[in-house]
Amino acid sequence: MRVGDKFCPGILHAVPAKDGLLLRIRVPGGLIQPDQLGVIAELSATLGDGQIEITSRANLQLRAIQPQDLAKLVEGLIAADLLPSREHDRVRNIIASPFAGLDRQELLDTVPLVRELDDRLTADSAFAELHPKFSMALDGGGRWFSRETDDLALRAVRAGDEVFFQLLVGGEPSDMSVTSARAVDCMLEAARISLRIARQFEIPVRGRRIIAVPGATATMMEGLSEFLTPCTLPHDFAVEVETPVGISPTRHAGLASVSPSVPLGRLQAGQARLLSTISKDYESSLRLAPWRGIVLGAIPERAVREVSIQLDAAGLSLDGKDGYRGLSACAGIHGCDASLGDVRAVAVSLARQLAGREIKPGWTVNISGCEKRCAMRNGATAEMEANESGYSLKLHGVSVASHSSPAAAMEAIVACHKDQDFAAEVDS
Ligand code: SF4
Known part of the structure; x- marks a missing residue:
């Protein structure tokens, strides 16, 4: 330990x-x-x-x-x-949709593959060398929820009457596919090759770092040639907002x-x-x-x-109107030395003000105790960040305050949610 x-x-x-x-x-x-x-x-x-x-x-x-x-x-x-x-x-960072095998949009049930991948990963001590953030996604081709860039991903796609897994490395889609029967073999071999490339070029074992090395993607594809079949595949996936x-x-x-x-x-x-x-x-x-x-x-x-x-x-509501939908906050002043504000208390207060309202799809709020914004993924409609003199606030990517009180910032966020003039001056 x-x-x-x-x-x-x-x-x-x-x-x-x-x-x-x-x-x-x-x-x-x-x-x-x-x-x-x-x-x-x-x-x-x-x-x-x-x-x-x-x-x-x-x-x-x-x-x-x-x-x-x-x-x-x-x-x-x-x-x-x-x-x-x-x-x-x-190193057991395996990502799958929580609706795997359940949602009608899923093309393949990835649950058995997740279990097999975990069993085989943990049976081989070589994989203990993977980076602790190295993540492998097995996606059934339904709604795509991952906000992270997975180091390796296999995403189910339909090609004619058949369903294959498309390989992505460091978030970059390839025109290579593998059958579900070989998907776990392919993923493990791709992880082994990632380890070899990282060792050779003395870089962290991360997908994005690997694909940035000239020729590394070609090396990876060559090493996986026994599993992969070239075909034309989609290169853009909408992330569910x-x-x-x-x-x-x-x-x-x-x-x-x-x-x-x-x-x-x-x-x-x-x-x-x-x-x-x-x-x-x-x-x-x-x-x-x-x-x-x-x-x-x-x-x-x-x-x-x-x-x-x-x-x-028990406080786990299902109507989406508890005010917390799309609302995130970092550990804040009680959990992190770097926090310059009690962001969780602010988040609770904001949720109370938003409770009962219908939240628009994709509308998100992030409240952070410092500029690191640990709890934010892919931006937010409203970004509130604690600093030495209060809170800064961005709405729709536009900075509208730099030293606001929590109450004034929350008021602006609520107004923004009502679609009022979000660019109003809120510093006070
Ligand atoms: S965003 Fe800053 S204050 Fe919040 S948890 Fe991360 S480091 Fe700590």
């Missing part, structure tokens, strides 16, 4: 933060077992701050761990089978997916326990989502109303 601030967190790699130690639990494909979520809820309630953070790679974080409790916490996570390989603690909240039909008769709002991407221990119980009661899968949310994969339609009532009572 290591403790330090020079590395990316894992279960065995605790990072000190202002509120205590922080651990990150990798959850390949966001596929978490209900019992595992139940265990994490108990550990968070007894040894942490009673909250569980969902990250934008659909992993989980526990905060505010005291050093004397670390060993017990790690023991509990290992007992729940959340660390199948000690040496692969931080709307955060899914609510009930959606599945491809399975009589079953619906339930996606509650998770305010600021943090589950309270009690909420996590409830989700775990509902998942077990209805034998539904639980999937963590890259919009820092969670999906109950397949709930019987006859039970959806009852489940909705239970979730709503």
Whole structure:
């Protein structure tokens, strides 16, 4: 077990933060077992701050761990089978849609491939050398939620009557495809080649760094030639801008997916326990989502109303009108030394003001404690950032304030949401 601030967190790699130690639990494909979520809820309630953070790679974080409790916490996570390989603690970054195998738009169910990839990744010690941020996406070709650039991605595309996986390296689409039967072989070999190229050119094992090396993409394609077939494939994918909240039909008769709002991407221990119980009661899968949310994969339609009532009572609403839709905030003053403002309190206050309103698709707000903007992905409609003299504010990319009070900035954001004159002077 290591403790330090020079590395990316894992279960065995605790990072000190202002509120205590922080651990990150990798959850390949966001596929978490209900019992595992139940265990994490108990550990968070007894040894942490009673909250569980969902990250934008659909992993989980526990905060505010005291050093004397670390060993017990790690023991509990290992007992729940959340660390199948000690040496692969931080390299199981496998991304998949939370609607894999469920949504009607999905072309292929990637869940079995995610499991196979994780098993084979953790069985080979060579992959322990991958960068802790190295991510591999297996996408079923439905709605594309990932806001991150995955180092390697296989995205299902239809070509005539057949479905293949298109290879992307460092976010760049190629005109190469692989069958689903060889998809995992291809992904693992691409990861091996990435390691070799990174070693040779002494660069981090990251997709974008690799494709920037002249000739490296050609080397990669040559190394993968036994898996890949050239074909003309799409080079632009629309990223889904709307955060899914609510009930959606599945491809399975009589079953619906339930996606509650998770305010600021943090589950309270009690909420996590409830989700775990509902998942077990209805034998539904639980999937963590890259919009820092969670999906109950397949709930019987006859039970959806009852489940909705239970979730709503626990603060996990389904109507998208709790004010938190599209709203993100970083750890803020209680969790990060760098924070210049209590951004989470501001976010809660703003959510109260926005509650009850219909949020427009793609409308997002980010509130950050400093210029690093850790919780922001791909910009935001409204960007509020704490500084030494208040908050700066950008609306639709236009700077409208540099030292606003929180109240004035929030007022401008609410006005912007109403489509009023967002360029109004708000410094006060
Ligand atoms: S944005 Fe700044 S204040 Fe917020 S968590 Fe990141 S480093 Fe800390």
